[in-house]
Amino acid sequence: MSKSYFGTDGIRGRAGHHPMTAEFAVRLAMAVGQYFRRGEGRHRVVIGKDTRRSGYMLENALTGGFTAAGMDVFALGPIATPAVGRLTHSMRADLGVMISASHNPAHDNGIKFFGPDGYKLSDEAEHAIEAILDGDTLGQPVDVIGRVTRLNDSAGRYVEYAKTTLPDRVRLDGMKIVIDCANGAAYKTAPETLWELGAQIIPLGVSPNGYNINDGCGSTHPEMAGQAVRDHGADIGICLDGDADRIIILDETGTVADGDQIMALLATHWARAGRLNHNTLVATVMSNLGLERYLRGQGITLRRTGVGDRYVVEEMRVGGFNMGGEQSGHIVMTDYATTGDGLVAGLQFLAALKESGKPASALTRSFEPVPQLLENVKFSPQIAPLELPVIQDAIAQGEVRLAQTGRLLIRKSGTEPLVRVMGESEDAALLKDVVMGIAEKIRAL
Template sequence: MSRTYFGTDGIRGRTNQWPMTAELAMKVGMAAGKHFKRGTHRHRVVIGKDTRLSGYMVENALVAGFTAVGMDVVQFGPIPTPAVALLAHSMRADLGVMISASHNPYFDNGIKLFGPDGYKLSDEDEMKIEAMLEQEIPLAASQDIGRARRVEDARGRYIHAVKSSFPADLRLDGLKIVVDCANGAAYQVAPSAFWELGAEVVAIGVTPNGININDRCGSTAPQLLQESVVSAGADIGIALDGDADRLIVVDEHGAIVDGDQIMALIAGNFARAGTLRGGGLVATVMSNLGLERFLSGQGMALERTKVGDRYVLERMREGGFNVGGEQSGHMILSDYATTGDGTVAALQVLAALVRSGKPASEVLHQFDPVPQLLKNVRFSGGKPLEHEDVKRVIAQAEAELNGSGRLVIRPSGTEPVIRVMAEGDREDQVKDVVERICDAVAKAAA
């Protein structure tokens, strides 16, 4: 069965356009609720959301669907994605739901599902829920309809859990931190966690109005953070995205530090402390070749997966790794969380900064990345990567890069674009290869 609704990270789309409608959200609640009603206990689902205007609509539709099949609902309000995963497990819920489109603009939204163990659903579970969306779902008897209630201290519970990941012998006293919450789900919890550990916090992106989430702020638009760090004379900048499951850092000079450098730092520190598991870390095919070479030089392995933090986590669980993530900033530290958590990862970076006593620019620069270029080619239909001319150009490029670089070409899992990425020791060669492939894909898609 092909996947119609679920993509690489739940169901996502433009609000009030199929599939991100109230109608489908209610049906998802009914289907997921029915799928996870196992055993004779009173069943419970917990629901969190980010700050999008459409979150109200989607939340109410989900509540209607879950209660209609006899599931009780606990609503958290705006809270990070990793908080939903954490609280689903700690509250013994049968299911956790996060309403968010992550780093996308406000007019998109999405539904992410977590199992009772706090992990994202398997492909098998998602496929079973998809199949039920096309069927008539039996409703609960009148006396068995679920109840809904709000829990007001969910953010406090999450802040406590996040702080427990920070070394007990350290404080953030003397550090001036700018934190950009993208006007999203962490706008209250992240600044509070850093402040409670002793930091001087300059908070930006903390005035959500329903439509400014990720708007020229957050991890996908770090310019505001860069400017704020320099103008405030801060020691470091922390940027989260709309649902706070990814992290980008800015050093004291305003230079951006991506997920590859962060993973290298954390894995190295864990290795020296004797707490690194799996003999290295897990990242995707998009991580820089420089990271792979750096880890190899330190006696650590880099295992690659296809793009998507769920695939990173699957490999981590299979291989016993406790550090993984994506260049884009998803950081999974399985000692502390069951999914990507930008705030937890930021605290590991801050711990390294405090222990070193050095400027962020020195601590965060772990390796020199090789030249890397990523371009997107939008297409309206068909399968341009199966065109013979495209295959020929790709084969030529792979032969040219053999031994000195890598080529990654893939369709996006969330939008109609082909992503073309190349990296290698020669910047001119990388640029030439990417442009040739993009031209061939564009012509095939015309």
């Protein structure tokens, strides 16, 4: 059954427009509070956010809704998404909330929820919350109104924890690191962590003004960081996204390594150390065929899921696996975090780099990717392009054409009004013809 409000990663939209309005946020918080308020005693929720100006509006609206539902609110301020998941569990909260649209532009915003175990909500929980939102029981009076506390040491707690994830006796002394925080949630914590571990840092994207998050910087725009790596002669560059749950690595030449390359290195490193549970890595259908072939050669199994780090984590929990992620840079290591954590993944990469004694470029190209082409096509919400026979026929023909040399994957984005047309093939000319042909048919609608 489809959901009305929740997408692949919480609820997201343009700030000030439904559903990212103060009015909806109040009602949403009341519904979520009603769902999680079970039994007697005090109930608590922690709320973090990134640096978008609209975060103030949504934070205050959610706070009003939660206190009206009888929940005590702990406001964390600007902080990374993985820190919210961790603090939800460590503070014994009933619920965690992150206000962020991740890598999206500043005019968007979103709301993500974590359960008391620190993990994102299941589809079943989201369906139940939507039923409350649309039902007749929303807004029932409670005996006790909740209180609000601002937790001033939340960032410090996260920095201290992040440092403990680095293996014993590993320090970053002598390393020169470019760190691009995308003017987002980790603009203080990521540089502070690396500096306290001994690194010389060149910080970028650390001057948020409410409107410049992800603007020409961060994991979706690594060009500035690449230039800084070359200009400063840095050993490595680390680019985070707006809520710091994604990472992109740049080697000493400024060349980009995506999530697939990072997972290849870390999975192999952990497997050799006997740390990779069941010798298995979990990734999505978007990960490159080259990654799958490389892992097979290393004796490591790749399990694929639908797109979204939440589905990666669900598969990891069901199978008892401890590493997974996405090509986009979500790297999930459940030994350390309940969701993607860009800073912690970066520290694991730096530990492997230190141990190897080699330049970053020797670790960021574990496999040769199969040529991959992704075309994002905007569509009107009034139509369902993937349900139209003309598009279905084009996709079927494309699958036949690529069957011998690669694969085709077409899906709607769960966070934006886009159809993502992705193909892989050893035959680059054929790949372009198939992908662009389907994209043009959708665009013509």
